[in-house]
Amino acid sequence: MEENKRCKKCGAPLLADEDRCPICDTVQNNDHDQINEKKNYWKNPIIWTVFVVLLIISVAINGYLNVNPIELADQKDVDEQAYEDAVLTIDEETSQYAQATNNNGLAVSYVNKDKVYIVMNQELIAYDKQLNNREHVYDFALTDFKDDGKYYYYLDENNDYYRVDKESKSEDVLLTNVYYVQNLGEKIYYQKDSDNESIYCLDLSTNEDKKINDEVSYSLIIDEKRERIFYVNENSELISIKFDGSDRRALASNTNTYTYDGEYLYYINDKGLIKCDLDGNHSDVYENNNLQLVNIVDDHLVVHDGNVIYTMTLEGKKVKKLYTIESIGKLTFEVVGDKLLVLTSIYQEGNIGYEVVGLDGKRQILESDIPEIAGEEI
Numbered sequence: 001m002e003e004n005k006r007c008k009k010c011g012a013p014l015l016a017d018e019d020r021c022p023i024c025d026t027v028q029n030n031d032h033d034q035i036n037e038k039k040n041y042w043k044n045p046i047i048w049t050v051f052v053v054l055l056i057i058s059v060a061i062n063g064y065l066n067v068n069p070i071e072l073a074d075q076k077d078v079d080e081q082a083y084e085d086a087v088l089t090i091d092e093e094t095s096q097y098a099q100a101t102n103n104n105g106l107a108v109s110y111v112n113k114d115k116v117y118i119v120m121n122q123e124l125i126a127y128d129k130q131l132n133n134r135e136h137v138y139d140f141a142l143t144d145f146k147d148d149g150k151y152y153y154y155l156d157e158n159n160d161y162y163r164v165d166k167e168s169k170s171e172d173v174l175l176t177n178v179y180y181v182q183n184l185g186e187k188i189y190y191q192k193d194s195d196n197e198s199i200y201c202l203d204l205s206t207n208e209d210k211k212i213n214d215e216v217s218y219s220l221i222i223d224e225k226r227e228r229i230f231y232v233n234e235n236s237e238l239i240s241i242k243f244d245g246s247d248r249r250a251l252a253s254n255t256n257t258y259t260y261d262g263e264y265l266y267y268i269n270d271k272g273l274i275k276c277d278l279d280g281n282h283s284d285v286y287e288n289n290n291l292q293l294v295n296i297v298d299d300h301l302v303v304h305d306g307n308v309i310y311t312m313t314l315e316g317k318k319v320k321k322l323y324t325i326e327s328i329g330k331l332t333f334e335v336v337g338d339k340l341l342v343l344t345s346i347y348q349e350g351n352i353g354y355e356v357v358g359l360d361g362k363r364q365i366l367e368s369d370i371p372e373i374a375g376e377e378i
Contacts, residue, residue, distance in 0.1 A: 086362035090116050090129045090337035092298075097221060098335040100182055101259040101295045104219040107143035107155070111337040117145055118341065120354050120366065124154075129337075131356060131364060144181045153183055159193070175202065180220040180231075189222050189229065199229060201243075212245045221260050228278070230265065232256055238267055240278065251280045259295050261314065266294055266301060273303060273316065285316035297335045300359055309333055309342065311359055323357055333357075 094102070094111045102109065108119040116127040117137070124138040124145065137152075144155040152164040153174075161175040175181075175190060179197075182189040188202045192211075199212040199220065216234040223230070227243045230251075238252040251265065252258075252274065258267035265276045266285065273286040273294060286303065293304035300311045302322075307330065309323040322340075325331045329346040336356065342363075344353040354366040 086358075086364055088131060088339060088356050088358055088362060088364040090131070090339055090356075092338040094335055094337055095296070096184075097260045097262060098295055098297060100221045102334040103144050103182060104180055104221070105293065106332065106334045106343070107145075108343075109334055109336045109341050110145045110147065112147050112149075115147065116336060117147065118336070118354065118366070119143065119145070121352065131366070144183075146183050148185070155181055161188070161190070174204075180218065182220050182222050184222060184224060189220055191217050191220060199231065199245075212243070213241060213248075215239075219256070219258065221258075223260070223262065225262070226278070230258070230260060232258070238265065238276070249278075249280065251276055251278070252282070257292070257294060261296050264314075266296070266314075268292075268294055268303075273301070275314075285314075286310075286312060286319070293332065295333075295335050297340065298338050298359060302333065302335070302340060304331070304333060307331060309340070309357075322359070322361060323363075 090111055092111075093113060094109070099110070110117040114129075116129060116131065118125055118127070119142060122139070122141045123136060124142060126135040126137050127133065138154075141157050142154040144153070144161070146153040147166075150166060152166060153162065154164075155161050155178070159177050159179060160173055161178055161181055163172045163174050164170070174188070177193045178190040178200075179193060180191045186203060186205045188204065189212075190200055190202070191197050192200045195211070196214060197216045197218075198214050199217045200209055201212055202209045212229065217231040217239075218234075219232045221230040222228075229241050229243065231239055232255065233239055236254055236256055237250045238255055238258055240249045240251055241247060252267050252269070254269045255267040255274075258265055260266070263277070265278075267274055267276060268291045270289055272284065272288045273291060275283045275285045285301070288303070288305055290305050291303050292306075293302075295302050296314075299314060301314060301316070303310050303312075307325045308321055309331070310319055311322050312319045323331070323333075323342055325344050326346075329344055331342060331344045333340045333342045335341075339359075340357045342355045342357050344355070345351065355363050356366060357363040
């Protein structure tokens with residue numbers, strides 16, 4: 001009998017080969033105990049609690065992914081050369097609010113039902129909707145261009161606003177030293193630099209030039225349906241007022257860049273892209289502290305982050321990296337119809353590249369001096 005072998009239950013001494021206690025009849029086999037322990041494992045309430053919690057989390061994640069699927073890159077199999085050499089068509093006119101946002105920035109393009117106008121290398125060029133039949137219009141720098149069928153309108157390099165009769169070529173200077181021009185037909189809204197940078201409205205039917213507010217006002221957008229004017233003041237607040245200047249509302253702060261879709265404002269602050277209704281209620285759309293531009297095309301938000309252009313839904317979902325440029329260059333964009341006009345430059349070269357880009361990533365080069373780019377989805 002071995003002194004060191006005893007029954008695990010009653011402590012009675014056991015022989016070396018005994019696997020059952022002669023006193024209490026307890027089985028001493030360790031393998032048997034392990035089997036029993038495994039059988040009892042799932043009887044533990046803690047184990048069942050953890051299992052149920054994990055099951056609930058799994059179902060919740062699966063439900064979220066069904067509503068918000070993760071998009072995988074779908075451009076890996078696309079011939080990049082074919083993407084760069086695509087032939088595009090401008091299928092729509094630039095929407096009113098996208099054009100207003102353009103005019104608050106570059107203001108180098110305009111699209112009506114017949115033509116696409118683009119200011120390129122100090123010249124105004126007209127294309128047809130297929131971006132063919134290039135036609136020279138003006139050979140000097142201008143912005144805020146518009147063609148209403150009878151007249152050309154534009155802002156020259158001295159910030160004087162002209163109206164030119166297309167047939168007779170006669171010119172009228174409608175306004176001098178003005179900015180952020182929004183030409184809505186009979187009425188032209190603008191910022192008058194010489195009067196505290198306030199907002200004015202010129203009525204072309206009566207020739208009445210009416211002052212609307214008395215506050216420094218940048219980046220105007222006009223909503224004729226709701227009779228509201230939006231602008232950013234010198235304190236980087238996003239302001240809304242009625243057409244007569246009353247009912248002033250400060251909707252957001254810490255912003256200088258925004259756009260509008262007729263219902264919601266989308267503005268950039270130091271946290272990212274924020275959505276705001278006309279009562280000042282806010283919701284986060286896209287978190288990124290390096291955004292520089294935002295506009296809307298074909299019900300998609302387009303944002304500019306350094307050397308990358310992203311697109312996403314109006315809710316900030318399905319984010320896609322649409323356009324990139326190498327780090328030694330820079331880029332910017334504006335909306336041209338249902339496409340983007342992307343301007344690029346390479347440091348120390350001084351050349352500007354012009355390219356029309358669709359939301360599907362296809363692009364057509366308008367000038368030969370264009371840097372190599374790549375589009376991919378994230």
